[in-house]
Amino acid sequence: MEKEILEHGLGMNRRKFLSRLSLGVGSAALGSLLIPDLFSGGKPNEDAIMDALPHFAPKAKRVIYLFQNGAPSQLESFDYKPLLRANMGMELPASIRGEQRLTGMTSGQDSFPLVGSYYDFEQYGQSRAWISSLFPHTASVVDDLCIVKSMHTEAINHDPALTFFQTGAQVGNRPSMGSWLSYGLGSENSNLPAFCVLLSRGKGNGQGVYSKLWSNGFLDATHQGVQFSNSEDPVLYLKDPESMSRAERRKMLDHLAEMNELNFNEFNDPEISAKVAQYEMAFRMQTAVPEITDVSKEPDSIVKLYGPECLVPGTYAANCLLARKLSENGVRFVQLYHQGWDQHGNLPNEMALQAKDVDQASAALITDLKQRGLLDETLVIWGGEFGRTNYCQGQIQADNYGRDHHPRAFSIWMAGGGVKSGIVYGETDEFGYNIVENPVHVHDFQATVLHLLGIDHEKLNFKHLGRRYRLTDVSGHVVKDILV
Template sequence: MSEPYDRMISRREILARASGGFGAIALAGLLAEQQAAASTADPLAPQPPHFVPKAKRVIFLYMTGGVSHVDSFDPKPLLMAGHGKSITVDNWQGKKGAFQRFFKRPNWEFRPGGRCGTEISDLFPHVRDRADDLCVVRSMSSDHTNHYEGTLGMHTGSFTFARPSIGAWVSYGLGTENRNLPSFMVIAPAAPYAGTQTWAADFLPGCHQGTQVVPGPTPIPNVRPLISVEARQKRELDLIARADRRHLAERPADAALEARIRSFETAFGMQNEAPQAFDLSGESDTTLALYGLERGQTTGFGWQCLVARRLAERGVRFVELIDTGSSGNWDSHGDMQDHASLAKKVDRPIAGLLTDLKQRGLLEDTLVVWTTEFGRTPYHEQAGHAGREHHHQAFSSWLAGGGVKGGIVHGATDDYGVAVARDRVHVHDFHATILHLLGLDHERLTFRHVGRDYRLTDVSGEVVKDVIA
C-alpha cells in the first residue's frame, strides 16, 4: 500500500531508501558519524586529558616567512670561516641535479646566554638572556620549501590539503576553561601564508576554530561591555537560540548551525570578558616596560605578547601570535639585514613574556612555542649575495615552560647547517610532543571524517622524550 503524499519525508530517508547494498552500509556509516558529532552535549566543555599533563595551555609564537637558523639559534663557526667557498648541492629547492652554490657567513655573532651557555646570536639578545628557560631544537625539518605548504604543514600537519589547525585540535581535545572566551585565539595584524587555514577547524566542529584578534584600539570591534542592554539582549539571544535548537533538532547533522549557536553563546559572554582582557590600563609601568610598551599603546608585538599572557590567565587554551605587519616578514631573499628590524620588534616582547609568565608562576603550566615554517640556506647561488633562500631540510625552533627541560639544546645540524646531523625532529614529531605535554596522545586524538580517522600527526610522529622534564 502506498503512503499518503502529504507525509513529510526527509532528505536522509530518501537517500536511505534509494541506496542499496554496500552503498547503504557506507551511507549509514557516514550518517552515524555526523549524528554522533552533532549530538555532543557541549563540545567546548573541559575534557579530561589522556594522561596527567605538564601544561594546561599553549602560547604559540609564529615567525612567518622563514627565520634563518644559521643567523639566530644554530651557530656555525665553519660557516663563518668558509664564507664564499663553493659547495655542490643535490636536489636544490626540489630541482633534480647538482648545483654549485657559495657559502654565506652569518651576519651576526653568536654568544652564550644564561648559566646554561646556549649560544644565540645578537639578533635576539633579550631572548638570549632567557636561555635557561629555553629548549632549543636545532634539528627541525619539514616536507616543503614553499611558504604556503610550509605554513600549512607547521599549523595543520598537512603540507598539501587543508586540515584542522593545531589550535583547533587542542580545543577539540581539551575544551575550554572559560566559556566566556574562545578556546583558541589568534592575535595577528594579518593572516600569514596559507591564510586563515592556519587557524581553521576544517572538519572539526566549527566552535574549535581560531578567533582572530587584530591589534588596534578596537581589537574586536563588535564586542562591547554590557550595560543597560544586557537583559534585553539576553532575551533576544534566548529567543534566537530556541529557534535554532528547534531547527537543529530536525537537522541533527547540521554542523554549521551547531557552530553558529555556539558562536552566539560565546559572543554574549565575551561582551564582559573580552574588553577586560584587552584593557591594559591596570598593568603597572614595570610590566609594560618588560614588553617594551608605552602606556596606551594598542599595536605591536609587545601588545600581542601582553594580551596573550592576559588571555592565558583567563583560561584561553591556545593563543597564537603571528608577527605579520606592514614591515613585511622574515623572507629575506634580497638582504639578510631585513632580519635585524624584524628581530628588534619581537625580541624584547618575547623575553618579557617569558619573564612575566615566570614571575606569576604561569610558565610552569604554560607551554611557549617559537617556530617558523622553515629555515634559510647557508649558501646562495651567487657568491657574495646578501640574502638567503628557503631551506626546509634543517631549521630551528624552541620550547619553554610547560614541562620542557630548560637550558638545553636538542639535535644538531652538520658543520654548515645544511642538513640534520643528529636527532631529527620532523614537524609531526614537534606536534606530537606539544600534544604530549598537554596530556594528549597524538595517536588517540582522532576525529572520524568521511569514513577515516584523522589526526594532527597524520600517520607518523614520535614524541621527543628527551626534551621533557
C-alpha cells in the first residue's frame, strides 16, 4: 500500500522510471555518437546537426507575399504576345500544345482558338518591360520589380496548385512557407507572431482559401499562421472578458502555466509547451495588435498613396497597408490572399475589376517600403498559382472570352530583399504557351526565397515519421541570376 501511495505522489512507478531512465541514457549515448565532442567541452560536429540559422548573411529580413488566388492571366498582365491578337480565332498548332494535360473544362473542346489580349501593352522604365494597360500603377514602379515570366508548376487545378506554392506539396498536412520561416528564424518582435495571414475578396470569380494553407503541419503549433479578420476584433478571441481585468488575466495565465507544466512533466508532450507559448503570445498581442491595426494616425499622403479603400478593413488596399505595418514591426512573414482571379469567362470585364482592386495598393506598398528605407530588407512577391491558356475556353468573342488553367508558363513579380530591380527574367514562345528561356519551377522559387533570407533550403528540415521533410521536398535550385 505504501508503495502505491509513493508512486501516486511521485507520479512515477517502476516501469515508468526505467522507461524514462532508458530514454535519458539512450539519448545521451546517441548524442555522444552523433556529436563526439558533446561531453568534452569541444565544438560540436556541425555536419551532424542542422546548421545554426541563418546559414549565411541574409539579404532579406522578412517577406510580404501578395498571393493572387485564382491565377491571373499572364497574357493580360506581363507577357505581351502580339501574335495572339494578329491570329485571333486561328487554331493553336498541335506542335505547340504537344501532350499538354488539359482540365476537364476544355478537354472536350473540338478546337483551341487563339485569343489575343483585349488590353493594350506598352513598355515602361529603363527595363522596357511590357506592362498591360490594366496595371498603370504597377508600371510606374517597374524599375523596382523583377518580373519572372517563366514560372511553371505540375498542378493543373486550383487547390493542389495553391497548396503546392504555399507548402511545397500538393497534398495537405505540410507546413506552409511562413511556418517554415517561423520555425527556422523565429520572430523579430516577441509581442507579435512570426507569421500573419490577411484575406480579401475581389469582384471576380473566386476560389476558396483554407486554413491548411497557413498550417504548421507537423511543426509545433506556435509556428501556425495567425489570421487577421476585418471585424471589430482583428484577431478573434484576443480580448479579455468584460468582467476580467488585465491583472486577473495575468494571474489566471500564471496558474494555467503551472498546471500545464505539471502535465508536461507527466506526459512530456511538446504540444503542451506550445500551448503555453500561444497563451503568452496572445497576452502580449493584446497591447501590440490594436496599435498596429489602427490606421487613423496614418498621414493623408499615405491614404492617398494606397487609395481610400485602405481605410476600409478587409479590402486589399487595407491589407497592403497593414502588411507594411506588421512587417516594419518585425513580423517575419505576412501572407495576403486576394480571391477572384478565376476568369474562365468574361475575362476582359472581370480582370479589369480585379486589377483595379490590387494595382494601386500593390505599387503603393513598394513605394511606401522604399521611402521608409525598408524595401532593401523586405522581399515582396506578387503572383498566383498558375497561368492562363492562350486559347479561348468555350465560344470566342473579341470582347468577351475566357481562359483555362495553364501550369506550363506564367508570370510573377518580386521586389526588394536582395532581388535585382528593373529586370525581366525568362521568356515564353511567341504563342505564350511554352517556356523557351530560363524556366523557374515552384521549388526553385521557394529555394530562392529561403536563400534570400539566409537559409540553405536543403538544410532547413524537420524529421517526421522517420523521414526528413523540407519546403522544397527533394528538388529546387536557387535562381542566382535574379539575385543582387
